[in-house]
Amino acid sequence: MKKTSIILGKTVQKLTRLRGNGGSALPGLVVERRDPHFVRDILGKLPYGVVVVSGTNGKTTTTKMVAELFEAQGLKVFTNNTGSNFVRGVISAILKNIKISGKFDYDIAVLELDEAHAVKYSEVAPIDYALLLNVQRDQLDRFGEIDHTADCLKKVAKATKKAVILNREDPRIGKIEAKSTVYFGLSDELIGEFPSDDDLLTKHREKASRKPALATLEKLGKEATFTIGKEEYTASLNVKGIYNAYNAAGALALVKTVLPDSDNARLIESLAKIKSAFGRGETFMINGAEVELLLVKNPSAFQLSLASFVDDEHEYMIAINDAIADGRDVSWLWNVNFKGLKHVKVVSGVRATDMALRLKYDEIETGAVVEDLKAAIERFTKNGEKPKRIFATYTAMLEIRKIISGKSIL
């Protein structure tokens, strides 16, 4: 029975690939229809179980960190790094990696699922551990409202069997109740640099609960200092940005929960080597200049990105699209404060004009409005060896990556 599902799924996968259709959802859909217990039967048997990473910001990079930390501990890790974080995407990723005989040679699954799909996943297969990062405004035209997103994660926490790892400083996540909770947090010193979604809008900050955290980000300068349990560790991280360093604390708390006997110093050493995920701070060389590509999906991520990546050395471009994956509603740009930027050389994307207007009202000079991304990249990189940074929404990031692929990635 299982074998026929596997053969069927693999066949559909081959056929869709032959037709040049890279879409990873169809084989998943076919198997999902035929065999609703497919995921449960395969992933439910893994010796270390299933880990789900969810939340608004930082899922992709955090999932990558968690998977690589487990790998460095010698585990064989299955992960859905196909870009499709639906249940169907998980099925497709299983089909790609399972033998016809049904052999699925992994120790643990680390799955990136967005909030709504994490709930769907919990309805079809068990979750052993959940790492819940944050709830921020993201694509409100898809989910309706931020409270709904928080409710999704509450359901995920409730369905999780062994332990839920929670961001102590997020006002919505920190409050979630579950059978077994573990926290990751920030030092008092850093907490002010980390606006929660509500903080972007108000004069006061509600004091988050100060429950003890298993892993804490203590300091962040050139190096990051973490506390695990009571010990301090310092590392020079390859991934940049304060939010990545903070999510790394979440990844550490998770790995320490699943593997309590793992060696802290070795974990930190592996963590330092992990590189950015696709489109999240990747660096390219174009015309002799370094160009860094930074994904911005919502106001809080954009605000944190500006706080981490704006300086006098770089030239800046911003690319805003409004496809469904970006969020059709671009109102969120007005919840970001751009005042740290002095000059933006090029604004681009379908909603370049909205971005230009936004910058005008923060009285920031804009060099050129070039909607077409290819023309914009050309203009942005034409001359000048100054290092460059591009902030881009999701589909703009994908498009830019395509335009500059072939150029070397550092």
Next chain:
Amino acid sequence: MKLRILHLYPKEMNLYGDHGNILSIVKRCEWRGIKAEVVVHEPGDPIPDDIDIIFGGGGQDSNQNTIEDDLRAIGPKLKELVESDVPTLVVCGLYQLFGEYFQTGDGNKIEGIGILDLHTVAGKNRLIGNVVVDESEFGEIVGYENHSGLTRLGKNVRPLGTVSKGNGNNGDDELEGARYHNCIGTYLHGPILPKNPRITDFLISKAIERQTGQPAKLARLNDTAETRAHKVASTRP
């Protein structure tokens, strides 16, 4: 010349970039040499008398609950200001609460503060997407809507305009928004003012007229960026 802008519940009612509406008012004052001061109103604060413009936005349901008591307390004062022609803009959640009542899905009636003659009934689906309003006093208006409440206007208000794209107040009478004295209620965010600067300038003009007793002559601004963004928004699906 100095204008004081009352911003109602910026923390609780700021779901869709409504900060941009405040920026639009403030900057378009400043660029003309008019001083603009934003007075933040949070629950429990008194409402000052010397207010020139009132603005309030939309929020998610849980936040809406936390401001309802305060809104009822300041309701009579707000009504007095609106009826003495203080230019006012309310968007989405506060647009609904400025009305007579909001009837929830389970039939409960939440009383509004009764400034605008309209009522809202919870609908089954969310009305989401880009909106274009025409036949308004302000020319074509662009914005984005995201609401499940269906609003119907009474006799004492007139609509802001008619929709040529999107749903507007309720998706069937083609009307969007409400006007009463110098108060504008609307479902449009985007936020509404930056891409529709004529509405901003209307609020500013009326505020100046009220202060000086003379018709206001606003200096012209270069609105190329506004016009371009407006045009693109009107073509989006």
